[in-house]
Every structure is written in structure tokens, then in C-alpha cells.
Amino acid sequence: MQNRFVIAMFLVIIGLFSVVSTYHLTEATEKKVYVIPVEQTVERGLEAFLERSLAEAVENHADHVILEIDTPGGAVDAASNIASIIRNTPTPVTAFVVNEALSAGAYISLNADEIAMAPGTEMGAAQVIDGSGNAAEDKVHSAWVANMMSAAELNGRNPLYAQAMADPEIDLEEYRAGKGKLLSFTASEAYEVGYAEYLVDNREELLIELGLEEANVQELEVSFSEHIARFVTHPVVIPILLSVGSLGIVLELYSPGFGVPGIMGISALLLFFFGHLIAGFAGMEAMVLFVVGMILLIIELFVPGFGIFGVLGIGSMIGSMILASYSTIHIVVSILIAAVITIVVAMMMFKTFGMKGPMKRLVLTESLTTKEGFVSHETKENIVGKRGKAVTPLRPSGTIMIGKERLDAVSEGDYIREGEQIEIIAVEGARTIVRALVEKNK
Template identity: 30%
Template sequence: MHKLCTAILFHLLLFAAAVSVRGAEISAREEAAPYAGATVYLLPIREDIMPATVRQVTRCLEEATALNASCVIIDMNTYGGVLDAADSIRTMLLDYPALTIAFINNQAASAGALIALAADSIYMRPGASIGAATVVDGSGAVMPDKYQSFMRSMMRATAEAHGRVPSAERGDTVWRWRRDPQIAEAMVSPSTAVPDLADGTQVVTLTADEAIAWGFCEGKASSVEELLALAGIDDYTLYEYAPSWLDRFIGFLTNPTLQALFIILIIGGIYFELQTPGVGFPLVVAILGAVLYFAPLYAEGLAAHWELLLFLTGIVLIILEIFVTPGFGVLGILGIVAMITGLAFALIDTALLRYVPTGELPVSVVLGPFLIVIISAGVGLLLSIWFGNRFLRGKSGLRRRVVLVSDMKPADGYVSVAADRGLTGREGITSTPLRPAGKVVIGGRHYEAAGDDAAFIGKGIAVIVTRDENGILYCRKKEA
């Protein structure tokens, strides 16, 4: 019995020592921070937490490491963002060897609360708040519980990563969590009760004073300079992260309005290229629109390989429908569906879909991007039809620049073949597909031919010549 008690006591002491390691490491960093000539690196975050923010934080920590910075400050004012992006930043901050400080310069809600909680120290501006980390979709609706469960576990784990710190109570030393995991969980779950703080009916959001009282904030500061003074860093050199031109350009291209415009260019370019084959310029516009649409999303980590391949597959299917299997059938429908699906899923944070419970589909997450793509595609098609009828019909100035509109009349001497070869009304067999041009065989001779009214006619089909103009036999299918 004595040995059993000794073993239990030993393991309890070992556990207490283990959970206090993280707290001791952070305390050591904070104590080592104030020294002469300190290098401080500042990263402002003033937008939603997105994959672009992950790139910024990664570059910031790399530059801070290269500068041998003793402290990295995340100056944040954000209402949340993408879940997996916040998790990536959280992991980087927890693993970073130097002191990290979160300066909540107004708001750290949802994903922002998770990131702030990962920093070694938290300072808040008077009037700032932290919390309200319930996972919601783009419309603000609460996501299914599996999302909430994942977020609760991340908040608890992040709080626990800071370990325990000793406190004296009634002459005894008691080890308490530096950041209470239960409070961190209550920021996500309204049903989590915390004595004297939350009654289990609403999620927790802490003001600056409340955060200090509950151990989620080291102090209040109105500026970075005041924060550094509170942290004991008086002699320092401050470096501030500046986004590169590429970051700004990608951010510009991912503007929702421009994304819709790129979809219009893609649809319009494809439509015009099919209406005027061989011109080339509409195809270039469509390709440029696709590159500007997918490239920034791919760089942001939103577009995956399969989404781009799905879009390209849709284009190939439409081309096959037009030039190989004339008529609007299965390939054309599948091609349109594949294009729309590829464009839409490129706008969706597919990382969220990994946490969808079996049998549940976050319709609100998927429906928005699909509506954007469908509406933009519809607008693009209507504009293309209007533009084509307005400027590429008749004798408009633009039509005269790209299409030969002058009439080469026989009276003016433009006669290259006999005006009438007596073939009108004759029957023949197509020796090549008419797409719409090709060849037919009449009486054992091959003639240049085209489908009447630009109709597509397959190879080996019986046809009747409807007219003979300028050396071309215009044909229609023979009725059965």
C-alpha cells in the first residue's frame, strides 16, 4: 500500500511539472525580453483571416527570424475569417521560439480570438474585446455542431498550451492554468458554463478589464509604444511588415466584383469564339479571364488542382459537343455543369468541407458561390448576345474591322465559278462532316459544301442541295 501511494504521488508530481513547462517557457521569454537594443517586429492585421493572412504571417516570422527579433507583435483588429487559415497561424505562433504578443487593437473575434490566444502575451486597447468564436458561414448562420466541436477543441488546446503557473493561496502553492481552457471553450459554446462569468446561455466575449481579471490579458495599452513600455521593452528598434506588390495585386484580383467580371469575360470570350471561329481575339480574352480568375485563388490556397481540371474538362466537353458530335446533347450539358462547378468550388473554402458530418451538406456555404457563378455566367452570355447583335451584325464600324462586309457581285466581275451548275435539288452523300463546311459526293464527284443556315451534318448523311452559290453547295438533311 505504501508503494502504491508513493507511485501515485510521483506521477502526480510528474504531471504537474509537465503541464507547467509551457508556462515556465513563456515566463522565461517575457523576463528575457527587456534588454538594450531589442529588435521588435510588428505585423498589422486589419482584415478577415484568409489564406493571404497565412502568407503574411509566414513572411513576417521569417523576416523577424532573419532580423533576430526578440519580440513579434501582432497588431490585430479582425472579426474572424477562415478556420483552417486561423489554425495555421495559431500553430506558427505556438511554435515560434521568440516572444509573441497579440495587441488587440479593437476586436479579436472568432478566428481572431484563436490567433490572439496562441500568442505568449495579450494586450488590449481600452474598449477592445476578445471572444465570440462560434463558427458561422458566410451569411452569419451558425454551422453544424461538428464545426463547433472542432473549434472548441482548438480553443481548449491553445489555452492548455500555455501551461500552468503557480499562485499562492492561503500559504500554499497552487498550480492554475495560465489561460483557463474552460473560458476558451465558452467563447465558442454558449452551453459551456463558467462560474461567476457565464451561465451557459451565451458565448463569452471579454472586455479588456474582464480579460485582465480572468487571466486572458496582461494589460491595457492605447498604442504599440505603450504596450512595449508595459512589457518592459524600453530600448528597441521597431520594424513593421509591409505587404509586397504581389500581395496587393492578389488582394486586388480576389475582389468579388472583379471575380464576377472575369467569369463574364470567360463566358463571353468562349461564346464569341464559337460564333466567329478563327478570329482568335475572343479566345485570348477567355483565356486571360480564366488565368486572372484561377491564379489568385490558387495562390490564396482556395482553388485546388481538381477544380482547375474540372473547369478545363468542361471546356473540352463543350468543344467535343460542337465539333465532333454536332447537336446539343449530353456532352454539352456535362461541359456546362463541369465549368460552373469548377468556377464555383474555386470560390469555396474546401477545407471547411472536411468537417461536414456524414449526410450533412452546408448548403449556405456552397449556394453563394454557385449563385455568383451562375448569375455572372448568365450576365456574360446575355451581354455577349447583345454585343454580337449590336456590333457584329449589319454594317457597324466594328464589324467592318473584323469581317469582310462588301458584296462581291457578279455584275462587278466577281465570278470564280459557273453561276449555276444545275446541282440545286440534287441528292448526295456527305463525304466529310459539315461543321458547317465540308464536302459532299454527287454523281461520283466531290464538291465543296456547307450546311444550310450553318447546320451541322455528320459524315455519310444523305443530303439535298438547296442552293449553289459561289462554288459552295448549301445542303440540308434528306427527310426520311
């Protein structure tokens, strides 16, 4: 009986060992492919997503990475950083153009190890432009063209076509370009000149071409927080958020209590920091500095005048935004835009509504008038016409006695000796004017 039990346990152990060994063997031999979407505008939020995704693929020993590209382009700095991340990834990377890879999207594709394109897609039109939609200055343009050509040469592609994609002065009429136009390849044209290694209808065909049809495909998606980060870190959205944040705080100062404007303002600013935190541009030190700035400004509301707390508060908030941003120049411009909008609106609010809400604490609105019983000095109009004598000589000022009351007075211009009789002829504010009665009787 005991022998049977030992034999049974031995067989169970062998069975478990076989299952575990088979699982690990299968896991070790099964290839992994990571599919990462490169969609919408190229900006720093996309950069953070791709950096995280490619790092995850490398960490999990992926055999291949496919970037499914559909983008009209975007920021040059973000595209340059993404290209650097791709080049430094040890795992082979294939750019699969599923719709369009224009401008920065073309540059990102050229930095991949291989390029695949689906029918009806296009790649090119990569001239760098400024914020106004015009061609960038010569220095920036020249650097961008050089980057495009280097990316093409990286994998043995003819750099002339990359140059024509970025420089409208390059004449390639056979590809609908011509002088003054940018080159943009269709899928078949890109394949013809070696700018695409594969022409495939879908991902499944691409996997077959890569010899990875049996691979375990892992599709990575942009998380909800990364969606927020991509939206918040967009160059157009940043000044809007800062404007809404500052306007909300200013409008709250004109409102009694704490309401919708304050909630909107604080929410916009917190959204700014949250997005930059998720994107990896901001650290907790930026958040702490911003909170300190808010506290200092609140303290300033309860301190007369605008002093050290207000200056330190504003400085802390601006410093926190600069720390959280990926571009010092862009955040400074955004802050200036928000400041101008806020100042204009604040002046309009003041002109329309005057000082209301907590704003009353910043400006003295009470007036001290005689109507309310406030006087800066005691008036003495009732003593005009009364007579007395000079207690001291008046040259022309001195002291007089009216009854039992001593008063400071001035003569109307003449010298009055001590002891002479005088008459009060006028009271102007705190000044009592007298004349000598002797002169009057002459």
C-alpha cells in the same frame, strides 16, 4: 619619411577596425522587434502573409514579434493554420488587440505567448458559423470549442471563458453573456481574468512593458501582390472570379473577333491563378495545365463536332483550378456555381441572338432547301400519265421501260406480268407507281 607613412597606415587600419567592431557590437546588442498587422477578414491570404512575415522575423533573429490585431474573424481553417504557425515560432509573440479580436481573431490571440489590449477594444464572440450565417453542425461546433479551450490552456488561462466565447449555452451573466449569448471581453475585463497581460494605450507603451523601448522596430506591411492574393483567395470572391471568367469566354464566342468579353474572362482567370500563386497555394504546374486546356479548347473550335479536344480541354482547366486551390470542396462548389451561371447565360444568349461569332463553328446553321436549288433526289412528276411496258414482273416492284428509259417502279397492288403494257399513275418521292393497261381496259 617611409616610417611616417607606415605609422599613418597603421593608424588608419586601427581606426577602421574600431569602427567596424563598434558597428557589429552595436548590431549584436541592439534588439529587434517585428510588428506584423493582422487585419480584415481571416482567410488563406492572411495565412500566407503571416507565414512569410514570421519566417522573416525568425530568419533575421528578431527578439520579439508583435501581432497588431484588428479583425472581425473569418475562416476556421485559416485561423487554425495561423495558430499552428504562431505556436511553432521560436520567437516570443505578443498579440496586441488595437481594435477588435472577434471569432477567429480571438482564437489567434489566445495562441500567442502574451496578449495586450488597448482601452475600448474587445475580444471574444467566437462561435463558428456556416456559409449561411447559422450555427455550424454539432461536430464542427464541438471541435471548435475544444480548440478555443486548448488555446486558452496553452498559456495558463481559464478555459471556461474561452468556452463561453464559442458556446452560447455557457452562462456567465457577470460578463454580459448569459445563456444563449456569446462572451466578449472588454480590455479591462480581459485583464481582470488573466486573458490579457497588459493594458496599454499604444505600441510605445507596450514596448516599455516588454522592456524593449530601445529596440529596433521593423514594421512589416502587406505587399501589393499580397493584397491581391488576399482579395482573390477570399471564399466569396473565388466563385465570382470563375463566373466572370467563364462568362467572358462564352460571350466572346458570340462576338466577332476578340474584344472586351474575352479580355475580361481571361483577366479574371489569370487573376485567380496569380492570387493563388502569390499566396503559395498554386504552383507553375497548375498554370501550365490551364494554358494547355485553353489551347485544346481553341483547337476544338476548328474541329467539327465536340470531341476529344473539347473534353480534354475542359478537364485540364478544371484540374488546374483544383490544383491551385487550397480547398478541393470549396473550389468544386465554386466551379459548379460558375458552370450553372454560364449555362443559363449561354442559353439566354442563344435564344436572343442565335449563333454568332466563333459559336457558328460549333453548330451547322446552313439548310439545304429546294429554294436554293438543293434536292435529295431527281423529281419525275412530269412522267405521270406516260405509258410503257414491264421489263420484269412487278410483284409489286420491278423494272419498267418508258420510251428508252428504264425505271424502277411498283404496281398499285396487283401482279403485273413481264411485257404487259403499263401506265404511270403517280410519283411519290423516289417511288414510281404504275398500273396495268389490260386491267384498265377490262
